Amino acid sequence: MSIPRPRKIALLVALVATLVLLCCGGSVTALLVGGFNNDDKNANLNASGGGCGKGGPVDPDTQLPRIRPYGPEQIRNAAIIINVGADLKMPPRAWVIAVATAMQESRLNNLGDLGARNDHDSQGLFQQRPSSGWGTAKQVRDPVYAATxxxxxxxxxSGWERMSLTRAAQRVQISAYPDAYAKHEPIATQIVNQLADGAANAVGNSVAMLCASAGQIxxxxxxxxxxxxxxxGFRTASRPTHQGVDLIAGKQTPISAAASxxxxxxxxxxxxxxRRTCNVDGYPGKGGCGWMVEIQHAGNIMTRYCHMVVKPFxxxxxxxxAGEIIGRVGSSxxxxxxHLHFEVHLNNDRSSAGAxxxxxxxxxxxxxLGGAG
Incomplete structure (x- = not known):
C-alpha cells in the first residue's frame, strides 16, 4: 500500500523521535521536515523550543518563539536557514554557524538593494554579492537559495567542524570584519535550540544526535x-567559597580548551x-590555583583551569x-x-561574583561534565 507523503513525514518524525537519545535532560530531535520557499508563508516548521522531543509542526507566522532582539520575520528566516541545513544533511554545528553569520550580515533580515547604503552589490540574508558569483540578485534574495x-x-x-565559528564563517564570507561573527554565537545557539528542539546541544549528524563526550565538540x-x-561541587555546604568544580583525572591527563x-x-x-611554587605538588590549605589558564570566549564567558602539573602550553x-590541548592535569x-579545577564566569568577571x-x-x-574520555 502506498503511504501518502504527509503520512511518511509523520512516520519519519515518530521513528527518529523514538530512536534519538536523551541529551542533558532533554531530547535532541532537531528535525525541521518539509521544504518551503520564501513565498510559502504558511509552511509548517518542525520547530519546538521546549526540548521535550514533541517536535510538532507549527505555524511560523504565529507560533515561532520570540527571541530577543529579533522579531517574528527574523526568527522565521533563522528557521529557514536551519531547515535548509537539515535538508542538506549538515550537522547542527553548521546551523549555528549559518545563523550567526546571517545575524552579523543582515540581522536576519532579507535585505534587498539598499542603494548607496549597500556594501557593493551585497543582498539577502548573507549579503552575498552577485558580482562575486553567488548568483543573481533575485537568487541571493531567496533565503532558501542563499542558505544553500x-x-x-x-x-x-577542510576541518570547518573544529574551527571557531568566526574562522569558519570568515572562510565562507571573506568579510572585511572577520572577527565580528563570534559575538553572535551564544544567541545563535539559543535560536537553534529553540527552533530545533535542543539541536545545538548535540554532536553528530542531523538525525542521530548525541551529547558531546571528551574530544567531541x-x-x-x-x-x-x-x-x-x-x-x-560548586559552592557546596562544606565548601561555600568553591567557585568551580573538581574533575578527578590522573596526573598528565590532557586538558582541552572548553570552547574557542x-x-x-x-x-x-x-x-x-x-610563594609561586607550582612545579611541585600542593596540599590542602596551601592556597592558590597552581599553574592556571583563563580563556575568554564569545558572549563574554570566561573559563578557568587550575592545578596543572607543569607550565601551560x-x-x-x-x-x-575548542578541544585544543592547553595543559595537563596536576596537583599544584x-x-x-x-584533578582539574574548572570554573565558568559570566561577563568576563574574574571575581567570585561572576562565577x-x-x-x-x-x-x-x-x-x-562527568562524561568519559
Missing part, C-alpha cells in the same frame, strides 16, 4: 575540558604565603580552538590530589 549556497561553500572548507561550540568524574577563545591569563598563582593573547597549588555553576552551564551546552 552558504552551506555548500562551508562543505568545501557540540554544535554549541563547546567540549569537555577533560573526560572525568565530578568530585567537589583568547587566552587571557597564564600564571603560577601565589599561595597563601605569597599556551600564552596570553593566543587564540585557541591548593590541592589534595590530581556560575559549571555543571549546569556545560549541560546546557550539550557537554555534560
Amino acid at each position: 549556497k552558504f552551506y555548500n561553500k562551508l562543505k568545501t572548507i 557540540a554544535a554549541s561550540g563547546w567540549t569537555l575540558p577533560v573526560g572525568a568524574a565530578v568530585g567537589s 577563545g583568547i587566552v587571557s591569563k597564564v600564571k603560577c598563582d601565589e599561595d597563601h604565603r605569597g 599556551v600564552r596570553e593573547g593566543q587564540e585557541v580552538t 597549588g591548593n590541592s589534595s590530589g590530581p 556560575i555553576d559549571p555543571v549546569k552551564f556545560m549541560r546546557e551546552q550539550g557537554t555534560p
Whole structure:
C-alpha cells in the first residue's frame, strides 16, 4: 500500500523521535521536515523550543518563539536557514554557524538593494554579492537559495567542524570584519535550540544526535575540558567559597580548551604565603590555583583551569580552538590530589561574583561534565 507523503513525514518524525537519545535532560530531535520557499508563508516548521522531543509542526507566522532582539520575520528566516541545513544533511554545528553569520550580515533580515547604503552589490540574508558569483540578485534574495549556497561553500572548507565559528564563517564570507561573527554565537545557539528542539546541544549528524563526550565538540561550540568524574561541587555546604568544580583525572591527563577563545591569563598563582611554587605538588590549605589558564570566549564567558602539573602550553593573547590541548592535569597549588579545577564566569568577571555553576552551564551546552574520555 502506498503511504501518502504527509503520512511518511509523520512516520519519519515518530521513528527518529523514538530512536534519538536523551541529551542533558532533554531530547535532541532537531528535525525541521518539509521544504518551503520564501513565498510559502504558511509552511509548517518542525520547530519546538521546549526540548521535550514533541517536535510538532507549527505555524511560523504565529507560533515561532520570540527571541530577543529579533522579531517574528527574523526568527522565521533563522528557521529557514536551519531547515535548509537539515535538508542538506549538515550537522547542527553548521546551523549555528549559518545563523550567526546571517545575524552579523543582515540581522536576519532579507535585505534587498539598499542603494548607496549597500556594501557593493551585497543582498539577502548573507549579503552575498552577485558580482562575486553567488548568483543573481533575485537568487541571493531567496533565503532558501542563499542558505544553500552558504552551506555548500562551508562543505568545501577542510576541518570547518573544529574551527571557531568566526574562522569558519570568515572562510565562507571573506568579510572585511572577520572577527565580528563570534559575538553572535551564544544567541545563535539559543535560536537553534529553540527552533530545533535542543539541536545545538548535540554532536553528530542531523538525525542521530548525541551529547558531546571528551574530544567531541557540540554544535554549541563547546567540549569537555577533560573526560572525568565530578568530585567537589560548586559552592557546596562544606565548601561555600568553591567557585568551580573538581574533575578527578590522573596526573598528565590532557586538558582541552572548553570552547574557542583568547587566552587571557597564564600564571603560577601565589599561595597563601605569597610563594609561586607550582612545579611541585600542593596540599590542602596551601592556597592558590597552581599553574592556571583563563580563556575568554564569545558572549563574554570566561573559563578557568587550575592545578596543572607543569607550565601551560599556551600564552596570553593566543587564540585557541575548542578541544585544543592547553595543559595537563596536576596537583599544584591548593590541592589534595590530581584533578582539574574548572570554573565558568559570566561577563568576563574574574571575581567570585561572576562565577556560575559549571555543571549546569556545560549541560546546557550539550557537554555534560562527568562524561568519559
